[in-house]
Amino acid sequence: MERYYQEEIECASRERIREIQDEKLVKQVRRVWENVPYYRKKMEEKGITPEDIRSCDDLSKLPFLSKADLRDSYPYGLLGAPLEDCVRIQSTSGTTGKRVVAFYTQHDIDLWEDCCARAIMAAGGTREDVVQVSYGYGLFTGGPGLNGGSHKVGCLTIPTSSGNTDRQIMFIMDLSATILCCTPSYAAYLGERMKEMGLTPEDIPLKAGIFGAEAWSEEMRQDIQKTLGIKAYDIYGLTELSGPGVAFECSAQQGMHINEDHFIAEIIDPDTGEVLPDGEQGELVFTAIDKEAFPMLRYRTRDICTLNREQCSCGRTLVRMAKPKGRSDDMLxxxxxxxxxxxxxxxxxxxxxxxxxxxxxxxxxxxxxxxxxxxxxxxxxxxxxxxxxxxxxxxxxxxxxxxxxxxxxxxxxxxxxxxxxxxxxxxxxxxxx
Amino acid sequence: MSVKQISVFLENKAGSLQRMTGVLAEAGIDMRALTVAEARDFGVARIVVDDTFKAMNALKEASFLANLTPVLGVLVPDEPGGLDKLIRIFSEAQINIEYMYAFMGGKDSKHACMIIRVQDTEAGEQRLSGKGLRLLTQEQLAELVGH
Incomplete structure (x- = not known):
């Protein structure tokens, strides 16, 4: 039986989702116009004002944001809320000394954690579960995101963070962890180590894993599932947009559902910037429609993938994105x-x-x-x-x-x-x- | 009186030593002594040749990284205690030997030739003089094992 954290959103009619998006987008464009001079200038250069954005149909009129804009506006240039309203930052590992620093208000943290909670419940999590978060804690979004989501679902959370493999295994075994959250390559490594220790999938209490933050193959999924005796779920996200949970996989394992009440997805031609029809492969672009502190509009992710709007067997109506095929810039x-x-x-x-x-x-x-x-x-x-x-x-x-x-x-x-x-x-x- | 040794950087992969010997063969270079010092994933070939100038040119032409290192060439009697006598001199003078290698054969069958690398070549030479050991020049070394 499929479980939902927020069924009224996750399984809402397409009309309802569209209504939410239209309403939030119009409001968001206005707040950005009023609070982010950097983006306002970009809009002015294109000759548009908030009055031109009346619904999602007008989304393509808005200018793009890219990693270069983040660098140019570092650290406060894209701040959409007064600094005193912000309660947290998270950061990427950074390039040439300039990191991406993303800001969060309490509202932003809440919606991010809701997204992660949806992912945990989609992986079968309930308040009876024990979730071990082996993503790094700290500036990296992986640990804090899943930690917050796990709390929201009401799971017992083991915040092991990354590293110290033998201790990870000790907690999984001693406290009967049922859901593991980490990068897929670390999951594979944990599996290998447990196998060496003579543990069989039957011995391992885990039933599910939520793995993301790096690209991984279907073959690797099968391998991890077999070694750990679990079902392995993919999760997608970017620090620029909040962190993990922008999209998450359900039991169907046929693409990741995008949390469309918070993020509008578009696929564009990376060379021309033209929006491509559904089903075509291109660069994924996101608009965060209700984040306050770091309100990215039309942010180019550089991830190449496709969108699928067909109804999913899990009951969710949220659009699905395929596993990204690779980044269009040079980041590894x-x-x-x-x-x-x-x-x-x-x-x-x-x-x-x-x-x-x-x-x-x-x-x-x-x-x-x-x-x-x-x-x-x-x-x-x-x-x-x-x-x-x-x-x-x-x-x-x-x-x-x-x-x-x-x-x-x-x-x-x-x-x-x-x-x-x-x-x-x-x-x-x-x-x- | 020191001898010039050519040190060549070698990648640790199949065929890289052969690429060097190939270049030297092509240039008609006769090697007098050879040893390879290896680290985990690279090596340094150390060679003494009959025509150092020509060999260096050929190696550089073929994009090898090579430089010259002064070493001492010493003849030691091929008999028990022969090497010990030599090493004792350095040991007593507190001179640290960075590395050494030996070769035998050639025209003189009663001696072995030691190639020795010390930090201060001149000091090494001074210590050896008057100790009854024969220090070789580049020419003598070439001559010794020549055809």
Missing amino acids: IIRGVNVFPSQIETVLLKQGYATTYQIVVDRVNNTDTFDVQVEMTPEMFTDNVGEISERQKKLADGLKSMLGIKAKVSLLAPRSIQRSEGKAVRVIDRRKI
């Missing part, structure tokens, strides 16, 4: 962490390396491998092997502190990285997702 998500080639470049330059480098990402046993290959330079080369090893270690340490995840550093012979005539090929992503 490795082991759940955002990695930008520019960050790696910064570290290399700081340590005296050339910018001829390559990032090789692969997935071995459902865990991302991350190899930074850089060419040795005459200045760096010495007859002393220990000294070169020391440098190699220093580079690995520098990358770790910049990115927050460990990279393998390989030193290559000069000219061994293929030179490109146009844009350099910096990233070789061999992950098959």
Whole structure:
């Protein structure tokens, strides 16, 4: 039996959802116009005023926001509510030193946690469940989001945060955790470790997992489901929009339902910006229609996917998005962490390396491998092997502190990285997702 | 009186040593001594050749990273205690040997040739003089094992 956290929304008629969206959008555009000079200027440049936005039909008249706008307006430029009304920030791992810092009022936190609560109930969660949140807590949205959602449903919440695998397993076993929330690659790793410890799926009390923050394949889902003896649910979100829970999977496992009472989704042609008809593949764009502190209008996610408006067998009427096919810009998500080639470049330059480098990402046993290959330079080369090893270690340490995840550093012979005539090929992503 | 050794950076992957030997073969270079120092995922080939200048040019032309390192070439008698005598001199002088390697054969079958790398080559040379050990020049080394 399918469970809903807010059935009146999740299963509302399409007309009702449309009514909610029309009403909230008109109000939201007005508040942004009044409170966010940065966006108001963009609207003025397009020659539009709030009067031009009367319903969702007018959405495409609004200017886009992109990651570049977030950088340009950092940190307060897109604030839609007085700072004294804000109660929290969350942040991404950041690029070239500039992080995305998103603000939340109590209202924003509430709606975010509602979204996560919907995801937990869609995964079968009730107040009898024990939810272990193994996403990182802190600036990352994963931990706080699912933690809040779990509280809203009334589950017993185990806030283990990420890391310390043996302790994670101890809590799952000792407190009979039934729902696990973490990145899919960490779930796979936990499964592998439990298997090594001789635990069978029958021994493991978990029944469901809510996994997101990185791209993962259907094959990986099957694998995790089998090892842990659970049903694995996908969840989608971005810090810019709140965090996990912008969209979530139901028992049908046929795409993620977008929480349309809070976020309007569009698919556009990434090159022309034209809105594409339903079912066509393109870049996903979101408009947050009732967030106060960080009211993103037509935010370009860079995620490539399709929307499906067919009625879902779970009973929800919310539109579904397919798993994103990949990002249209250069950001990589490795082991759940955002990695930008520019960050790696910064570290290399700081340590005296050339910018001829390559990032090789692969997935071995459902865990991302991350190899930074850089060419040795005459200045760096010495007859002393220990000294070169020391440098190699220093580079690995520098990358770790910049990115927050460990990279393998390989030193290559000069000219061994293929030179490109146009844009350099910096990233070789061999992950098959 | 030191000998010039060529140190070459090698990636740790199949064929990279051969690429170097191929370049040297093509240039008609005769190697006198060779050793490879390896770290976890790279290596440094250390070679002494008959024509250092020509070898360096050929390697650089082929985009190898190579530099010259001064080392000492010493002949030690091929008999029990021969090497010990040499090492004792460095040990007593508190000179740290960074690395060393040996080769035998060539025209002189009564001696082994040691290639020794110390931080201060000059100090090393001074310590060795008058101790009855023969220090080799580049030419002598080339001559010793030549055809």
